[in-house]
């Protein structure tokens with residue numbers, strides 16, 4: 125397994141181009157299953173999760189090919205399978221996003237249950253509940269969700285007990301081809317939901333209310349090909365901004381969207397960063413040791429759980445004490461023991477991490493356990509006084525395009541050690 129070697133101590137400086145958003149691209153690429161004609165997607169990030177998505181769509185009979193650097197064409201006219209296998213679903217939970225589109229288009233879908241993952245149990249009961257309200261007959265057999273319906277799904281009023289991002293996305297896609305009107309109450313409001321709604325509408329769907337907690341989807345009989353550009357990755361952006369803040373550097377993120385990062389920008393300002401923004405860029409300058417900031421994760425527009433680990437790293441080297449409370453996932457603090465090994469003064473009490481900032485971290489060999497935990501350890505390595513080795517970086521390759529190249533261009537001393 126590949127690892128990163130990082131020698132800390134350099135302030136990051138320069139400009140970094142942000143890639144398309146993983147968490148927008150995944151549902152958007154799955155939405156191609158709803159169309160009988162090809163769709164061209166641009167600003168698609170080159171990530172392991174995108175390669176897994178391409179394999180999954182191919183397993184279902186669709187054709188996908190890169191037509192440019194970050195441009196992907198998907199033709200689902202040839203779809204002839206409706207089973208998403210355990211082998212693929214276990215490597216990427218977002219594979220569950222084929223359930224709604226397959227059911228809507230074929231009246232039949234078999235999708236492996238994703239099971240738990242490192243950050244929490246992550247059940248999919250809300251996806252299943254919503255589809256049942258739309259008339260689907262759903263059972264779980266031998267680890268697979270087996271879903272069937274006769275004719276078109278029927279529009280329904282669905283109240284989501286918990287705000288779920290991919291749950292909302294699955295139901296939106298199913299409702300796009302259903303008969304009648306579907307209302308999703310307590311829907312997720314993340315920018316990626318808005319991006320999916322825009323893509324579906326470009327294909328001929330009638331989705332309104334995206335960005336609010338009530339979505340209305342008027343089903344249409346058919347969706348067709350279009351061209352769609354995926355939104356910039358707000359979490360990649362936030363990760364580079366924290367890396368710049370922690371190393372007391374000056375970094376401009378371009379091809380991004382400041383409006384999608386309000387909670388993150390506000391916390392960075394509270395930590396002492398100077399931030400300027402334009403329509404599609406954010407520049408951060410940090411001229412002091414960061415001040416510790418209290419964080420509480422919650423669904424958008426509150427502070428995103430996908431930025432929690434990176435902010436924990438900032439807090440452990442910041443001036444002062446802080447609490448970081450995780451309210452979305454029950455096990456998303458696996459970076460904490462690794463940061464302790466680097467000299468962090470941090471403890472856990474239930475779903476809260478309490479940190480007392482230390483002046484510097486020591487380099488160490490640490491293990492990445494999930495995507496954002498990996499990012500937090502890389503950031504810790506950038507500020508540590510000696511060499512850090514981050515093992516198991518396959519997690520980071522799921523969600524960050526060329527992270528070491530982008531960091532090197534900003535002056536970081538980071539190299540990939542290839543597994544022999």
Ligand SMILES: CC(=O)N[C@H]1[C@@H](OP(=O)(O)OP(=O)(O)OC[C@H]2O[C@@H](n3ccc(=O)[nH]c3=O)[C@H](O)[C@@H]2O)O[C@H](CO)[C@@H](O)[C@@H]1O
Pocket residue numbers: 147148150217218244245246247248249250251286287288289290291429430452453454
């Ligand atoms: C591919 C993608 O977009 N992934 C993101 C998505 O994950 P994902 O969509 O899987 O996360 P959810 O929003 O569904 O999860 C939120 C909470 O709801 C719970 N839940 C969810 C569904 C369900 O049927 N039952 C249930 O109880 C989950 O266990 C969790 O505690 O949103 C998360 C929360 O912003 C982000 O961290 C992930 O990066």
Ligand SMILES: C=C(OP(=O)(O)O)C(=O)O
Pocket residue numbers: 147217218430495496523
């Ligand atoms: C948790 C994440 O992704 P996924 O839902 O794909 O596991 C993430 O992007 O931080």
